[in-house]
Amino acid sequence: MIPVARNVEKTASLANSIRSLVETSLGEGRIEGVAYDTAWIARLVPHYPTAGLDSALEWLRQNQYENGAWGGELVHNHDRFMSTLAAIITLREVGQEARDARRVQRGEDALWKIVGQLNHDDHDTIGFPLLSAALANEAKQLGLDVPHPPARYAAGYQKKVKALLSQPKRNWRGSPISFSLEGLRSAIGPEDEVLNANNSVSTSLAATAAYLMAFDNPATLNYVQTAMAVEGTGAMPALVPIEIFETVWALNHLRIAGAIQPSDPAVQKLLAYLWEAWSPEVGVSHSVYFEVPDVDNTAACFTMLHWGGYPVSADVFKYYEREDHFVCHDAETDPSLSAHIRLLLALRTAPDHPMFETWVTKIVTALQVFDANGSFWTDKWHASAYYVNSFALQALAGISEVTNDLARRRLKWILRTQNDDGGWGYLGQSTPEETAYCLEALLMWDRQIDHIEPSIIDDAATYLFNHMHDVSYTPLWIGKSLYTPHHLVRAAILGTLHLYCQREE
Known part of the structure; x- marks a missing residue:
């Protein structure tokens, strides 16, 4: 040769x-776009209808796999589970029944298949104990039929969350939990200092979207719009x-x-x-x-x-x-x-x-x-x-x-x-x-x-x-x-x- x-x-x-x-x-x-964060940004469309975020919703529609799941090209079950769960919540919440009902149903079916494969992964995705439980609860409140997944290290993660929430003045920016703030969005109050110097929540698009669902902040919205413009397809990066x-x-x-x-x-x-x-x-x-x-x-x-x-x-x-x-x-x-x-x-x-x-x-x-x-x-x-x-x-x-x-x-x-x-x-x-x-x-x-x-x-x-x-x-x-x-x-x-x-x- x-x-x-x-x-x-x-x-x-x-x-x-x-x-x-x-x-x-x-x-x-540069981070290439992912389904999970794209789904969270698409949830902002009714909150900010003139912000140009509609392409995130359309990207979700165009990037569902034949088996009903969303996520990376190669199968990592925690990735597929979180991406699919976030996507069907978005489509049920802000999508159109006529266009998206079948997509949601296929996503539900995929989740029930994926949940039995989670133990095949060597490691969980970040924040999985918190985020999987929070999103599964949101899905059920929307009438979706989804499994509640098992999670490794759940007890240790819950201990960290309780320690943070019990602080009289919560140090959100100094805690790695802030990166997964979307799992605790009901706990955020107007007095909580969660934004970093670039007006993001810990450089996470999903966490930032959760903040924007509760609080109107033009500078934070601009952070999201700037991130969306980089790829130009509607897909959002995992962090930036x-x-x-x-x-x-x-x-x-x-x-x-x-x-x-x-x-x-x-x-x-x-x-x-x-x-x-x-x-x-x-x-x-x-x-x-x-x-x-x-x-x-x-x-x-x-x-x-x-x-x-x-x-x-x-x-x-x-x-x-x-x-x-x-x-x-x-x-x-x-x-x-x-x-x-x-x-x-x-x-x-x-x-x-x-x-x-x-x-x-x-x-x-x-x-x-x-x-x-x-x-x-x-x-x-x-x-x-x-x-x-x-x-x-x-x-x-x-x-x-x-x-x-x-x-x-x-x-x-x-x-x-x-x-x-x-x-x-x-x-x-x-x-x-x-x-x-x-x-x-x-x-x-x-x-x-x-x-x-x-x-x-x-x-x-x-x-x-x-x-x-x-x-x-x-x-x-x-x-x-x-x-x-x-x-x-x-x-x-x-x-x-x-x-x-x-x-x-």
Whole structure:
């Protein structure tokens, strides 16, 4: 097989695409539209009949699957359940009986089938215990026949909600629960301070819609209209903006690939924005407009700022340390595996920190506890196990015999599960995003650790080159439904192909 990277036209196109991404796209915070949030925005139509939101309702009508469900392209049952439940509530509440009755009935039928499959998912969607119960109750009040789903971690989530609601002055903006405010909209009073500086509710379109159903706010309505205009189809993003999340993770893929340098003016501009957002005490969140910091974005941002020569200190990670593990964010219900691995990657850039050995030991011990099947991990922020296991190879290799063993078992799983088309796909068919993560990990392993069979790498690169110019990607990231951070995924694809081309030169 002739290596695809020898195609000069493709490599030139790759270089131009990377340059365009860095110079003009990163920081936009582009999220592709999803059914769940679109359904919530469509509910605003009778409240704001002249606001131009009707296209959200029409988008729902045009994007129901043959089986009656709404949601992502690949089946993740919690995503399908929440998306379908939100959609039929909207169609019953603000739709037209003659046009939408059959759609609603098919959606009801789909929910009864999906509810029995919820336990097949590795992880729930965000806020599922709260949102599924709240929406099921709303549906029943509208006369809909829907199941009341079981929910993992329901007791822990209810405890967090009660703690927040019992506060004399509720700190909505400082609580991750605010992101799922639509599940508590009856609890919001005019005295509650829920809006962030960009007039959204925690960067969530659904939560913001719930606020607008109760309170008229022109600036908040403008936030919704601006978000709708980006895609122009009526579909609404799962959250917006995500400028920090998008920038740090996209740059990190390009950094690993050697496709960018800190001296590049476009890169310097992005790093300067990250530095301005950085807090030495708690790090960053996914956006300056969301006030709950998390270790995932903080670790990635730390890595990029350290690479860029900024005086960041690993002391920031003390905020996330607990007795036997690290939390992704304060008051989380269940631990995040990917947060531990991304933190480990960040710490490996600061080996002289006095807590380095202690923290690495704590992380590795936690990873061993999470290692239920001995071959691969799953993570609550991404529907594909390839996401977390791919960058685990880079985090674990070379620390100790224990970490080397963990890494090699993940490596074996990745190698043994490549599809015939050269790609990888945890939920069924191969996707460019998952293939990019796997190929990036294999290329780095081949470069730094041990030889990888060339045909495996070449087949994956061929698949990825064939999808280099895809205009949209399969949603795999877990929010309140599955979503796609577009530029981040594109950076992973382009960076990995750049890394492959460097290997062939």
